[in-house]
Amino acid sequence: MTPPRLPLSRQPLRLIHDRIATGLITAGGIGVLLAILAIGVFLVWETLPLLAFGDALSLNTLSPLAWGTLKAALAAMLFATPIALGAAMYSALFMSPRLRSRVKPILELMEAIPGVVVGFIAGLLLAPWVERHLASTLLVIVWLPLSAALAGSLWYLASARLRQCLPLSWAGIWLMPWLAMMATLALWLAPLMEQAWFGGDLRRMLDQQYGLDYATRNALIVGIAMGFAVIPSIYSLAEDALADVPANLMEGAQALGASRWQALWKVALPTAGPGVFSAVMIGAGRAVGETMIVLMASGNTALFSASPFEGLRSLSASIAIELPEASPGGITYHLLIFAALALFIFTFLVNTLAEVVRQRLRQRYQRLGGNR
């Protein structure tokens, strides 16, 4: 194809257009980046007047909130990390590729479910239900992993034909009815066990023997609800890291006689370790900043207590509740902006760390001869 011949007189105009456009794009791009930068600058600037008020006051008001934030995040991570990493390991290395291409997008869609909806279900449905059935809930949490192991043992005992019908690579699907059945069984058994071991009412026993109060909306509920919201982000990143482990490493390990699990545990996990770590970090960043779920599921009582059955109040929830009413320029206003700054710095640092680790990992895979 020959380049179109333009009259000479139009040439400079094109060049001028090009200059102007490049200048505009540069200005726009830098402007947008500066606007983003302005968030940090604004938060720091509005926190500065706090120095004039003295710091003793701010520490006293903010420390229970900071504690609440950490407690909520910890509860969520305790619930989410094992499930998300287990799911990532399974779907990266054990699942059949066809199933994986379906299941992964579905689990990633979980992330899109708005926090308000999760918080509403947790605060208005789950919380009262768990209050009435505390023993059942705890039993289900303990019982489900055990029943999965039971399913595994039964599978090894089963006949070869049955094993072919229900292969491990599809276990993510066919374990669902089994686990639902086991959960129902646990719910049915729980009242009997509560009668036998805890004198009929676990909550009363906790209160009388250990002095543990039980609040309807507590850290346990927040942990489950926010864990549900955090699972997809951890899962997605950890799964990417594990699935990108160069295939020749795994094949080498298995050729040397390692079982699949040993190859995963001894080769894939150490190689992908940084990626898995950064996935957990990003999950933690998300758990610390999540607002609506904590606001709706936690009872919002600013307490210093480590009990999982008591309420909490997080930094983000206090900002959402108090900032609209705080008068601009007052001490509450500056304090809440300081809280926002703390959240900003924390999540920014955590995410940067995770991102740097991920980039290192990508380079390592390239050195090891991965397909990327």
Add this chain to the structure above:
Amino acid sequence: MRWLSRPLGTRAMGSLLWPWLCAASVAVSLLMLATLLTLLATRGLGHFWPASLEEVTLHSGETVIGQPVREAPLPNAAGMERLYFTGNRDIDGTRWRWVAIDDIAEKSVPDEIVRLERTPWGDFIGRLSSVERAGERLEGDAAWAFVTTALALPDSQRPEAQLHLTTANGQRVIQPLSGVTLFQTPNAMSWVQKTAAWSQRIWQFLSEGPRAANTGGGVWPAIFGTVLMVILMSVIVTPFGVLAAIYLNEIAHQNRLTRLVRIGVRNLAGVPSIVYGVFGLGVFVYGIGGSIDSWFFEEALPSPTFGTGGLLWASLTLALLTLPVVIVATEEGLARIPDAQREGAVALGATRLEMLTRVVLPMATPAMLTGVILAVARAAGEVAPLMLVGVAKLAPQMPVDGEFPYLHLERKFMHLGYHLFDTAFHGEDVQAAIPLVFATALLLVLIVLVLNLTAIFLRHYLRRQRGNEC
């Protein structure tokens, strides 16, 4: 029996069983997701189904008419009790009634029980005894025929009439026909009629405003507010996001600084949304909005015009919040275009602008679209920042109306997510509002999921259509 014949150490056992635990965690995640969606769908859609109404006679001789809701064990005795939704808040002062099951002497499902929805008192459950129209009194079948034809007409053409109603305990109530929004005899309806009534009520939910302290009516203003805010937001975010991405990927020198900026932008996607809300409140509302007020709307001060939360500030805040999403997606699209395409364009004599607009941008369109759709999906579900910059429980005026300048950027607006939060946690009768909250939640989840799925399919489809290189 291979496993039994060979003794295994605990470590080997572990390596056999661990995969099953991992598989179970996939199953548990899927189960939780399925439970959540089923719960939303059944409770959200089930509320609109015309449920049959029971008439219960107690041992004490009292009668209760209502819709059975759920059962629970009695607090201090053996046995169960059942919760009935009885309506009639103007007469009984409450809408609910717990009845111990052992107290029930007789239970029946009579055909002639009616359920009305009316303003201002919400539901009425009882019997229709007669209709009074212009001094004339209709009874029996004539009354029924009159009410059914009258309610089929649009609001403005309905005749003046009074309904004489009887509650379960024989109290008489007079209800003007003009306040009735729904008239049903659920026990006498067939499946077809019930389905028709069900879809009609879903339509009402989508197309009407809230009534009776959010326990009745619909969510139309909230849908409208959400959509308008999201449209404004995408109008703002698309050009700026694309501009920033083009600058980062095509114009800026690729050095250490650009890499740092890129990491920074990526990380902003992980910054909590509430922080953006704080920024929006401090800078847009108090800063810029306050200045606009003191320059242009001085006569209205001290009551703020732009110096308070409003549609414009909410859209700007969410645009800032979703900017990283658009930038990252567009940049990924741009980076995937092979350099050969750019070099080819330049070699044929194109300037950089022509190369960008004729070659690079068309190829990056799917990525940009995906980014915008993902941004919209994120913005539609985000509530926390909106609580700071302009959402309202009940906006008195819609942000768009017939008054000049038609689009009122300074007005507060209603939002589906905030409507859900407010109804569920600050309503006066949460129990009665919960079914509608479920319906709202279902609607919100559906909107967000559909947007996300569109993004996924669009990316997939366009990539396939244009080949693998972009």
